[in-house]
Amino acid sequence: MDEMKASEQNPSCFFRMKAVLSSLLITLLCTPIVNAFGLSNICYVVDGSGNISSNGSLIKISAGGQPSAVKVSDSGSVAVFSGYLNCFMLQPGLDTDNDGLPDEVDRDNDNDTLKDAFEISGSLFSPMTATNPNDPDSDDDGHSDGMEVNAQTNPLDGNVNLRIVGIEIVSNQVYVSYLARGGVAIGKTYVVHTSSNIINLQPSAVATNITPAGGVSPWHVVTNVYITNLATNEINRYYNVSTTP
Ligand SMILES: [Ca+2]
Ligand SMILES: [Ca+2]
Ligand SMILES: [Ca+2]
């Protein structure tokens, strides 16, 4: 789409300038003009299942499950489809994640392990939640969009991610509190690991197949607590919480 724009702008610029400037000077002048306006706003319509319109064209959009209609152009005519419009900026030649692939050919602009198409559609989150294809951490909470897919935490809420929020010792018992997702079947269970040595960390699972209950729809955030007895003469112990799969 952007290469087409550049090729359309170059000839018009060339012919406009040809009468007064040499072709070499035209090239020098026109190239930065095209680049300066090369920042494109790419838009997709996303349907109720998180599917985006094919090849970026605004056609074949399912009407299922959408709250309102969006008018889009369909081969020159105007049609009404249901869905939501999602846009992001694409600058040809920019390599957002410095992996050697410019954004226009990189399927994962920001290297957060979520492909651009999934970020636009939001279909890997439940509920469906679009993220920024040009920002590896859309809510700036230190947990990448890809990590938040794995944990099924809200990628647009910087206060919520999978993390331990407290470790307390009360009456010879250890309370390990962590933010989790409860109440709904998301295909994830939680695992608590522990280790006595953070330098040579070799954690072992002490609790598996944890399925927290509760939380408020749609993200069902809960503070879950793992409780264990404090070992005799124990000085240091470290904990880690993860999801499976
Ligand atoms: Ca890249
Ligand atoms: Ca990405
Ligand atoms: Ca992202």
Ligand SMILES: [Ca+2]
């Ligand atoms: Ca995040």
